[in-house]
Amino acid sequence: MFFRNNRWITVASLVLVLFMATSVRCLAADGSSIEDVQKYDRAIQIMAMLLVGFGFLMAFLRKYGRSALTATFLLVSAALPLYMLLDSAGIFGSATPLEIDRFVLAEFAGASLLICAGACLGRLKMYHYIVLALLFVPVYMLNEWIVLENGLGLIKLGSVVDTGGSIVIHAFGALFGLGIVLAMTNKKEPAALIESDYTSDRFSMLGSMVLWVFWPGFCAALVAPDQVAYTAVNVVFALCGSTLATYLGTVALRRKISISDIANASLAGGVAIGATCLFANHPTAFIIGILAGTLSTFGFAVMQSRLERTFKFIDTCGVTNLHGWPGLLGGIAAVFVVRGIDAGSQFAGIGITILMALVPGFVVGRIMLAMSGIRKHYDDSVEIIVATENV
Amino acid sequence: MFFRNNRWITVASLVLVLFMATSVRCLAADGSSIEDVQKYDRAIQIMAMLLVGFGFLMAFLRKYGRSALTATFLLVSAALPLYMLLDSAGIFGSATPLEIDRFVLAEFAGASLLICAGACLGRLKMYHYIVLALLFVPVYMLNEWIVLENGLGLIKLGSVVDTGGSIVIHAFGALFGLGIVLAMTNKKEPAALIESDYTSDRFSMLGSMVLWVFWPGFCAALVAPDQVAYTAVNVVFALCGSTLATYLGTVALRRKISISDIANASLAGGVAIGATCLFANHPTAFIIGILAGTLSTFGFAVMQSRLERTFKFIDTCGVTNLHGWPGLLGGIAAVFVVRGIDAGSQFAGIGITILMALVPGFVVGRIMLAMSGIRKHYDDSVEIIVATENV
Amino acid sequence: MFFRNNRWITVASLVLVLFMATSVRCLAADGSSIEDVQKYDRAIQIMAMLLVGFGFLMAFLRKYGRSALTATFLLVSAALPLYMLLDSAGIFGSATPLEIDRFVLAEFAGASLLICAGACLGRLKMYHYIVLALLFVPVYMLNEWIVLENGLGLIKLGSVVDTGGSIVIHAFGALFGLGIVLAMTNKKEPAALIESDYTSDRFSMLGSMVLWVFWPGFCAALVAPDQVAYTAVNVVFALCGSTLATYLGTVALRRKISISDIANASLAGGVAIGATCLFANHPTAFIIGILAGTLSTFGFAVMQSRLERTFKFIDTCGVTNLHGWPGLLGGIAAVFVVRGIDAGSQFAGIGITILMALVPGFVVGRIMLAMSGIRKHYDDSVEIIVATENV
Secondary structure (H helix, E strand, O other), X not given: OOOOOHHHHHHHHHHHHHHHHOOOOOOOOOOOOHHHHHHHHHXXXXXXXXXXXXXXXXXXXXXXXXXXXXHHHHHHXXXXXXXXXXXXXXXXXXXXXXXXXXXXXXXXXXXXXXXXXXXXXOXXXXXXXXXHHHHHHHHHHHHHXXXXXXXXXXXXXXXXXXXXXXXXHXXXXXXXXXXXXXXXXXXXXXXXXXXXXXXXXXXXXXXXXXXXXXXXXXXXXXXXXXXXXXXXXXHHHHHHHHHHHHHHHHHHHHOOEOHHHHHHHOOHHHHHHOOOOOOOOHHHHHHHHHHHHHHHHHXXXXXXXXXXXXXXXXXXXXXXXXHHHHHHHHHHHHHHHOOOOOXXXXXXXXXXXXXXXXXXXXXXXXXXXXXXXXXXXXXXXXXXXXXXXXX | OOOOOHHHHHHHHHHHHHHHHHOOOOOOOOOOOHHHHHHHHHHHHHHHHHHHHHHHHHHHOOOOHHHHHHHHHHHHHHHHHHHHHHHHOOOOOOOOOOHHHHHHHHHHHHHHHHHHHHHHOXXXXXXXXXXXXXXXXXXXXXXXXXXXXXXXXXXXXXXXOOOOOHHHHHHHHHHHHHHHHHHHOOOOOOHHHOOOOHXXXXXXXXXXXXXXXXXXXXXXOOOOHHHHHHHHHHHHHHHHHHHHHHHHHHHHHHOOEOHHHHHHHOOHXXXXXXXXXXXXOHHXXXXXXXXXXXXXXXXXXXXXXXXXXXXXXXXXXXXXXXXXXXXXXXXXXXXXXXXXXXHHHHHHHHHHHHHHHHHHHHHHHHHHHHHOOOOOOOOHHHOEXXXXXXX | OHHHOHHHHHHHHHHHHHHHXXXXXXXXXXXXXXXXXXXXXXXXXXXXXXXXXXXXXXXXXXXXXXXXXXXXXXXXXXXXXXXXXXXXXXXXOOOOOOHHHHHHHHHHHHHHHHHHXXXXXXXXXXXXXXXXXXXXXXXXXXXXXXXXXXXXXXXXXXXXXXXXXXXXXXXHHXXXXXXHHHHHOOOXXXXXXXXXXXXXXXXXXXXXXXXXXXXXXXXXXXXXXHHHHHHHHXXXXXXXXXXXXXXXXXXXXXXXXXHHHHHHHOOHHHHHHOOOOOOOOHHHHHHHHHHHHHHHHHHHHHHHHHHHHHHOOOOOOXXXXXXXXXXXXXXXXXXXXXXXXXXXXXXXXXXXHHHHHXXXXXXXXXXXXXXXXXXXXXXXXXXXXXXHHHO
């Protein structure tokens, strides 16, 4: 009953965000330098990915474009201040010393959240997206702390290789989303409504291209200045590989090109190269991209419908295929690519991430289910003012 | 009669621009350094805001998208060379010493001009936009000189706090536009034609998101390298605040979400934080954003229709709500936020800007009225070749 | 017969790309420095031009938008690794020493390829675009080597002035495309199908604006840090000039505005200033822009239909008007603008480029003709899954 009262939830959520954000410690600008300025540019490139990239990629739904874009705005606006508050409060480990680094880490959390939201897109009320952000970010940070920063003392500091976040950003977000939809999918739900049209296809390709273009900045955001170019070229090679593989794959598996495969699976190389973008050589990056693009296309064209029938869930944007399996592939690839890697730690990091995503995701899904009661799925008119002649 | 002859006006305007632009002094590249390169990147980010950001935000009109984008091209292409000529000629104070700084200042003028044009969008002939640029830029520069550079000796140099241009860029542009539409609005004009559809809504959200993403670069364009990151994060906090507040506000005031509110008022935090982006701490920036988003949403949902009926004007894009009131709010907020600020100078700067915008704006509006005689408002087909089946 | 078997061609092409790409030598990241990071930012700006800019500019076709965007993805994904392989193998001259420089040069090749593909857009099967990339890039590199790097000892090193690629990128790509369509155009082909609608017009303006915004980064990509700002401002002046001239020209020649002229010819200033962007002063840059915009608009409005009737070809995107004639204009302008230029070498460079583009282009066109047999032109449904209600 309480959960169904959207006004109170909305107000309460916002007050919470407000309260928390206003507590962010004011960091001095001391210690910033010319090096931060070059990081700043990549931080803005990531911002373009979050809003324009993810936003328009998720606007592929025929009748839900306005809502998808609004949700993107809300998810990002709730996640960034929340991450920066919790980080500066030092709740999970010590606070990040450098302002710009903290901001980039907050953007990473925002990316992971947007991936997660893609799984249940179109089936949440607008204020639920804010609630989702508030629930997701702390769990994301907990996993980040455990896997990368020796939180709880489980994994040695720096022994998990994941520069561009294949594991802790992409796979985590996708599996958290999978957990949610496993918990909340109504068995009678018509997946048939998840459809695009010619205009929404082009908007979706816009989002995809913006993600492709700025992905090198995402992976190279925090690497040392003299490694930025090398890392960026690796990411481009991986994306070229996955794009070509996606074309081949979609024609081979469907006889014709699915524009949804092109818009999504072309990016799988970026997802998979994340873990090893600093260590792979260019040919290896290209091959990882080809493998990831193939896997992702196979996921969209073949696996998804089978998995959805078997496990009774609906993954609106297919984030498991784009971010889930390729993210895990990338994390595992590091074992073969990076010299001197501690394979045990790498697999432990992957395993912990899977658990930390699926289980809390399932719980959050149950909360979402309890709050729901949306009349029509994948339809702007539920919450947005829509002139009748334009529906 | 003369004013109605569009060929002559067009040719004359262009010759004027040509003449002036060809007189721009050739600045040596001396004195440029690695620091200019980092400024260059933000200059390009601002360029993306001018064309893609403002252009597509103004393309929300159902039948006037092509014209809005063409007008954006023309406004920017006339304003940038004109500003750089007048600045390098030292007409208002001494010439800006550094090439890249001058370019960024020219972009600021372009942004203010685009804001101004938003007020009368859809009611000018295409060549009027060029005339508008030629009339607007000198007045803008005069105000900039008086308020920020001790022109006429009215305000002490550096005593007005307006790093990101809440006052001299946003409020000035919006109030100049208000002056224009107060002078030129025909009493029988049907505001009902100002409507969007599903596709134009999504293009408009694209423009909004591009503005959101690059706003930190706008505010931090000319700050010292070691303050760029801090300033940028402040702007992001303000934008997060206004985005969340806009969602709450639009639902509270309209019961459903107006996508136009989301696309516009979400940006009010960027407008309002301009004045204090270098001085506020993050929680304060967030609060300024919330206040600005609330004020702007209230402007769109409640105030605009009342003001328009009372004062007989039509503000096509609602620039008073997005740039006008939030810009003034930001300028006033500086009095409370910035330590050691000279409140008298700050208010004097705001007051002078209001006068310098409204009065010349009104005069320009009369000129526009004298030149007009457009058959249909908000309609591409007046001046653009439109295939009949696509109308 | 063999050429008509698309599966084999597709697989073979991809295997070839794979083989070559996997042979790219792994460059050490040694020698990279803070200077490379500032180059990296411009490299990403060029990437945005390649995918979002060229992609959406080519998406102006009413029914071929999805295909144009997919083709853009494939062209770029095949060209970049191929260039980097051939360069690092030192096939044409010695390998580029710096990683980021090589990447930017590969992007230049990608830009030239996209220009070339614009001429025959909508008349190739999807895998033909990959074949085109594989055939185009080596010829492009051969010309680059001969004209700019004293390949074959024909032209003295550094005596051809072409910083931003008016000659070797724009004119080369356009004339190669012209060669192709001279060879492959079917005499009965209905050019009438090359039409846009309101939504595709707006997507096309998006591509145009993205190109405009990042063009300064394209021209300044490899100049010394202290010349980046000056070069960038020159490019902006040229673009402002061509944009204003295009408006004047389209109204003068057509009585109303053609949005296709605006989207294309506005960019001609960027094409033409390429050769002299480092040497011209700002007024000269503005004048070069005006001349280029006028020439390009005249090309679209008057010359194209006459040339197409006379020489029996169809240039889908009008790349000859945007990149061909303005590119040659820019190359010739250098003779008058750059002090101490060796006019003989400059004209030799232009002449060689024309030959190296037209003749191999014609041969490639014959190959494309032999492989073709496409049922419907300019239509997504030939190869892309299109829901019937959305056609």
